[in-house]
Amino acid sequence: MSNTANAKLQIEKVKESRVSSIDFSDLAFGKTFTDHMFYCDYKNGAWQEPKIVPYQPMTIDPSARVFHYGQAVFEGMKAYKDDNGKVFLFRPDQNFKRINKSAARLAIPEFPENYFFEGLKTLVNMDKAWIQPGVGNSLYLRPFVIAIDSAIAAAPSESYRFMIICAPAKAYYKGTVRVLIAEKFSRSASGGVGFAKAAGNYAAQFYPTKLAQDRGYQQVIWTDADTHTYLEEAGTMNVFFRINDTLITAPISDRILDGVTRKSLIQLAADNDIPCEVRPIKVSEIVEASKDGSLKEIFGAGTAAVISPISAFEFQEQVYELPEVNEHSYSSRLKSKMLNIQHNLAEDKNGWRMEI
Amino acid sequence: MSNTANAKLQIEKVKESRVSSIDFSDLAFGKTFTDHMFYCDYKNGAWQEPKIVPYQPMTIDPSARVFHYGQAVFEGMKAYKDDNGKVFLFRPDQNFKRINKSAARLAIPEFPENYFFEGLKTLVNMDKAWIQPGVGNSLYLRPFVIAIDSAIAAAPSESYRFMIICAPAKAYYKGTVRVLIAEKFSRSASGGVGFAKAAGNYAAQFYPTKLAQDRGYQQVIWTDADTHTYLEEAGTMNVFFRINDTLITAPISDRILDGVTRKSLIQLAADNDIPCEVRPIKVSEIVEASKDGSLKEIFGAGTAAVISPISAFEFQEQVYELPEVNEHSYSSRLKSKMLNIQHNLAEDKNGWRMEI
Ligand SMILES: Cc1ncc(COP(=O)(O)O)c(C=O)c1O
Secondary structure (H helix, E strand, C coil): CCCCCCCCCEECCCCCCCHHHCCCCCCCCCCCCCCEEEEEEEECCEECCCEEEECCCEEECCCEHHHHHCCEEECCEEEEECCCCCEEEECHHHHHHHHHHHHHHCCCCCCCHHHHHHHHHHHHHHCHHHCCCCCCCEEEEEEEEEECCECCCCCCCCCEEEEEEEEEECCCCCCCEEEEECCCCCCCCCCCCCCCCEHHHHHHHHHHHHHHHHCCCCEEEEECCCCCCEEEEECCCEEEEEECCEEEECCCCCCCCCCHHHHHHHHHHHHCCCCEEECCCEHHHHHHHHHCCCEEEEEEEECCCEEEEEEEEEECCEEEECCCCCCCCHHHHHHHHHHHHHCCCCCCCCCCEEEC | CCCCCCCCCEECCCCCCCHHHCCCCCCCCCCCCCCEEEEEEEECCEECCCEEEECCCEEECCCEHHHHHCCEEECCEEEEECCCCCEEEECHHHHHHHHHHHHHHCCCCCCCHHHHHHHHHHHHHHCHHHCCCCCCCEEEEEEEEEECCECCCCCCCCCEEEEEEEEEECCCCCCCEEEEECCCCCCCCCCCCCCCCEHHHHHHHHHHHHHHHHCCCCEEEEECCCCCCEEEEECCCEEEEEECCEEEECCCCCCCCCCHHHHHHHHHHHHCCCCEEECCCEHHHHHHHHHCCCEEEEEEEECCCEEEEEEEEEECCEEEECCCCCCCCHHHHHHHHHHHHHCCCCCCCCCCEEEC
16 A cells, blocks of 8 residues: 655745734635645656745646546545644545545545655645634645646546645634435445545536535535435545434445544544444434434544534434533544643543644 | 526637647547536535636645545537538437436535636537547546545545546447446446446446456446346446347436436337337346247447447356347448438437537
């Protein structure tokens, strides 16, 4: 799996940082980017010299394959700052592995491990003034790869650009989240690309999500495409259910993204004696559990929000409300454990933090 | 369905055409583009002024949503020239309807009908020197829409670019086509975006198609994602089967693209007393028909190649060879009927040609 390459990272710094002009208290997610970006082009069968340059628009042909065939994959990760100004990544090895797994499924060449980590660390270090300390603040890091061949034949590109851009972030989901359980639309097929962070998976969810939003639901929980019987995941989050005192989450498959937050929460549950089952969950099971009062919590888990408690779900035109979250809720307890590890406020016994 | 807008088309011509420098006898598909391109931006809730400008690269932010979430749709159509230099489109109304159907599923605003046709006709007319006369030659037209917001939140873009670029084309598939019938990978899910020309549908096929190619098959024929029991379509073609004297093609569903070639062939079959059934087809049915000698032909149908005869298929590690194509084959007969209509060499009793 591991691969390395040996060109030297080239660096061009901005003349003047824009950081002092940013109002960090009023920041829409993903619209403001830091001073620099990382990129590395693939051509003639090899990844070329990696570079860090001032953040800037790019020039690309209208025939670039990414525009026509969606040959693109991405990652989402965060850098955190503690009160002493130390900067940490959270399990970046997982994101590196996953972007290459996604890339392989989309016929994109894998990116060298040393370029990924050197690029990421150098970039975050150069732009660390953009990371606000304090739990809830972070720098969202977006590695991605796009097919840039100027050719519209429906076949894999011969040239690619790998990039990392960075956006200062606060909590991603605001307020309570009500969800609609999918009964008609679906997110991915068995044998398809649902397990990959493939660009096209996301646009495919926009319209059904918009329909849900028009009816007062922020997110859709996807079910299996054939029978809409089993609960799978949300648009950008895996999902956990608490019935009585047991957490349950669906197993990973080729339709479900193997979330870093999900796998970390499964471990944290074990570390904290919270029973957690990884097994298929029927919609009917949570409907029944809601009716008999044993369904205590549902929450989404993903890098953006860490944990998003869900306050209600709709299925077959019935709305099921969930109990209010309090400090004893698993969602509250696990979220603060995760945040404390990420922000260097708690012991990291699983070795998940990487200091920059 | 129909919608119109009323800004005037702005035109900026090239100083000098590149057409005389092109070797039309040696042209790779989709790598050479004509002198001009059409574009129109959507912002502040409306499509802005449509423009035709010299073909050129574009400037776009690395955070553009198309790169991250694959929010993009496209069309593929052709312009043909007859021996008197008249230029025709083939059923462009179908492509217009389909791009807006694709757009709606991807939460992209629909494009105005008058902008589409005025842009298309004016552009083809300006670049008609790029269309070679003669059956088999054409100008491939690629309308497409991409999400261009500089923002990486996973939600529909607020700004888009609609473009049309044009590439001179010869026959797309060369030689005989051997196909692998999908048993593990799949192209689309029920409730998904398979019926749309969504960018991400195509990249998702690259890897499985590459695996097939490594084993000597040019294309994959996709089956239903759940059971791999029913034949659906190929990567960029619908598929027809001839058993004895009857043509059979799968019905359209939300997993299958409603091909213009497919629907035209169904009509041409009716016009020419060729029995044609539109119904689900099991893989086992064609395997049996191949064994007992009643399977006479399989061919793909799409704008690029019109008709691509298939010479063999593999399923469950068995290879089934098909009889050789001759001039009595349905594929030969229907292909020449289509080409003759497209190139103004035959009567157009269904009113499919649109002269420019
Ligand atoms: C489809 C999908 N599921 C789940 C997740 C959560 O994954 P992670 O915890 O690695 O952020 C994401 C996140 O980014 C996602 O896109």
